[in-house]
């Protein structure tokens with residue numbers, strides 16, 4: 427049965443989608459079967475994996491309303507061993523739909539349970555809010571990964587998020603764990619970034635991934651090509667960071683690690699083009 431991991435932080439632009447897309451794609455390249463669910467009406471995970479609004483026929487919103495089946499909306503192999511349930515701006519309507527539903531926090535979890543067995547890992551890319559969609563994601567999840575930017579304001583937001591996670595743990599999903607905080611957009615030239623990393627490590631009792639995602643222009647460019655960083659530029663620092671994050675994630679989950687050298691991945695990505 428696949429492990430469900432929500433990627434959440436109500437603060438916008440901290441690297442949620444970048445982490446979801448690139449960690450999922452890296453795990454796919456490491457021979458895990460992976461699904462990514464785009465739970466954000468901005469649809470950034472979908473477009474970052476090559477599926478823009480105009481060419482999406484069926485999406486998460488249709489599953490929430492019950493109008494379509496999973497087989498109808500699932501896009502297979504958007505990258506090696508990686509499937510996608512996409513979203514577009516239509517998903518804005520889900521906030522209203524869900525509020526009216528019975529068991530409204532469990533709608534996504536019921537959808538995921540139908541396909542859980544098909545995957546090793548299922549990632550949910552959350553929107554920047556702690557509304558009903560994010561509650562559904564946290565209720566469905568076994569764990570949550572929290573990307574946090576290496577800047578001082580990120581500490582404030584983390585407190586609010588921790589309260590929500592505690593609330594979900596006590597009311598909706600006692601099994602929810604914090605998989606880890608991923609420090610993102612690190613710039614070693616900035617003294618502030620170093621200070622924030624040290625402060626976060628001192629204050630938080632939650633696990634923090636050893637792997638830090640550096641600010642890297644290739645990571646910023648990749649989404650416009652519809653490819654994860656490992657397929658866009660395998661030799662970039664960003665690709666190395668996400669491959670290391672995937673190794674660390676697998677190690678933390680006591681999962682088998684098939685170490686691939688860059689050459690092997692290069693040949694796989696070439697085949698994928």
Ligand SMILES: Nc1ncnc2c1ncn2[C@@H]1O[C@H](COP(=O)(O)OP(=O)(O)OP(=O)(O)O)[C@@H](O)[C@H]1O
Nearest residue numbers: 438439440441442443444554611640641642645646
């Ligand atoms: N390590 C990085 N280096 C360079 N650019 C990055 C990095 N991480 C993210 N970005 C860029 O920063 C922007 C915000 O990142 P991302 O979309 O992942 O954040 P988010 O938390 O998902 O945002 P939102 O809250 O709007 O969903 C994007 O344009 C992304 O390409």
Ligand SMILES: [Mg+2]
Nearest residue numbers: 442443466470
């Ligand atoms: Mg996002």
